[in-house]
Amino acid sequence: MPEIIVYILASFYNEVVQERNISNAAKRLHISQPTLSRQLMDLEEKLGATLFERGHRQIKLTQEGYYLYVRAQEITGLVDKTETDLQSQNVISGTLDIGAGESTAIQPVMTVIGDIIKKYPDVKINLVSGDSDLIYQRLNNGTLDFGIIIGPEKLLNYHSVSLPQNNIWGILVRKDQLIAEKEKITPQDLIGLPILTSAQSKQQDVFRSWAGSLIDQFNFIGQYNLIFNARLLVETGACVALTYQNLINITGTDLAFRPLTPTVTDQNNLIWNKNRQLSNVAQVFLNRLKEVQ
CATH class of the missing domain: 3.40.190.10 (Periplasmic binding protein-like II)
Known part of the structure; x- marks a missing residue:
């Protein structure tokens, strides 16, 4: 399936799940309700799985539907992030995506982010809270620039910087x-x-x-x-x-x-994928963090 079609279907699917109503989702997507219904049925037929339980007014995800929803969010998030990063190569703008667990010891990271926001008003921030499994997954699929891992972890496949506070x-x-x-x-x-x-x-x-x-x-x-x-x-x-x-x-x-x-x-480590090039704003963040260490 061509990549652009995958992205379009993922976008449509995300909209339907969020609205829980095909008619409302069709209005937001500026297409007709029968067209959207047909696309969803074609998607179910192609995948060989039932994605929705269709009620009178609302639709509900099946287990397979929820799995696809998580993947669809990753697809659209990665495409949107790639587009933003490409458009901002000559200026310090775009979105800085950072995932972390709950800890006050990551305050130095937030201080650096605060400085960047003040200095570069075009920069946006996406903070994702989650455990190490979620952070590793999103670092590997490219939807996070950095992750903050707490406690003893194997970091061989990642660049890392130890944060000062335990x-x-x-x-x-x-x-x-x-x-x-x-x-x-x-x-x-x-x-x-x-x-x-x-x-x-x-x-x-x-x-x-x-x-x-x-x-x-x-x-x-x-x-x-x-x-x-x-x-x-x-x-x-x-x-x-x-x-x-x-x-x-x-x-x-x-x-x-x-x-x-x-x-x-427990120690805190900022990590990022060895196999992915950092965007301009991600590099600015990393340089600034190393300066204040």
Whole structure:
């Protein structure tokens, strides 16, 4: 299928999914509803998969449809980014795409971005929050310029710059719980407590070297991707959450943060694909970041 046709179909498909209504999507695309319906049916026939569950007023994605939607977003995002980068080779403009997990330790990166925005008003910023799997995927498919990876990761296939500030692990806990009376938390303190931890740190097993064999006595009741939602559960008193220091503002709340001892930290690394040329604005960002390191 020619590349331009793929892009057009991906654009149409994204519009339909966002509108959840073929008629509304057709109006936004400035084509007739029968034409758009026929294109979608042709796409389903070509792929040999049902993409939508069609209702009276709205349509809903099937599992196959959702998978295609994710890929369609990548296609249109990559084409749009390529076009913008090509048009901005002689000036500092375009979009800087950066993906990162949640961490206050990436503040130096945001300071540099802020300086660039002030100096180059034509620059746009796209910040993508996600775990390392998402960041690697988007770096590899070209929809991110840079990613910030937290914790121990294999970076052989990427250029990297270590950021100066580390992340400090501890627990988020209600102030009225007994463990909150401790200034620092040892592995023994967590035995038997219901614990939430981040999905990524659970995969990396970051706490095993800290807790040793005692970790087998920890009661991990679940995991989270975003600490804000986990914080709401901690506020009920049902559990504590392993998280980074200063990740959320707990001033004036019933919550407290207590660091682990011995101290457990994660490093932050800015990475970018070795096999992709940086745009002008991405190179300006990288040069500026190295200057302030």
